[in-house]
Amino acid sequence: MKTNVMRILDQHKIAYKVHDYSKSGAISGLDVVAVLNQSAAKVFKTLVTVSKSGNHYVFVIPVNKELDLKKAAKAVNEKAITMIKSKDLQLLTGYVHGGCSPLGMKKSFSTVIDESVNKLETFCFNGGKIGYQVELNITDLRKALNFSVADIAL
Numbered sequence: 001m002k003t004n005v006m007r008i009l010d011q012h013k014i015a016y017k018v019h020d021y022s023k024s025g026a027i028s029g030l031d032v033v034a035v036l037n038q039s040a041a042k043v044f045k046t047l048v049t050v051s052k053s054g055n056h057y058v059f060v061i062p063v064n065k066e067l068d069l070k071k072a073a074k075a076v077n078e079k080a081i082t083m084i085k086s087k088d089l090q091l092l093t094g095y096v097h098g099g100c101s102p103l104g105m106k107k108s109f110s111t112v113i114d115e116s117v118n119k120l121e122t123f124c125f126n127g128g129k130i131g132y133q134v135e136l137n138i139t140d141l142r143k144a145l146n147f148s149v150a151d152i153a154l
Contacts, residue, residue: 029063
């Protein structure tokens, strides 16, 4: 099974590992960590926000952390941001809740990945569909995604 995320990685000739947990029923980040037998610090979740000005931003943080909205707003030069409503996620990004990836969204949004990623050889994020994670090196991801790195997690 190839998702759009995997196709994008293939197009950019980026080496990655697929983790298929589709038969496990796991959806929450910590459930995924348990099924994959990975460190919670290595598995990241993708969060989509909106600012008062109406701009949308994507933040990628470890599944065992919370997004610090103040730090996140500062990282994208906004006064304040809030999480988008779950019901708006698919229309905006093309992804459903639990299957959202920073790669392959309908539109390109400013993306910030938590600085803890710099301590990891590889990290995992959603493969574009519930039940799939991709694992790769942060340096390789730069070939396919424009992002910044900042301290954004609690």
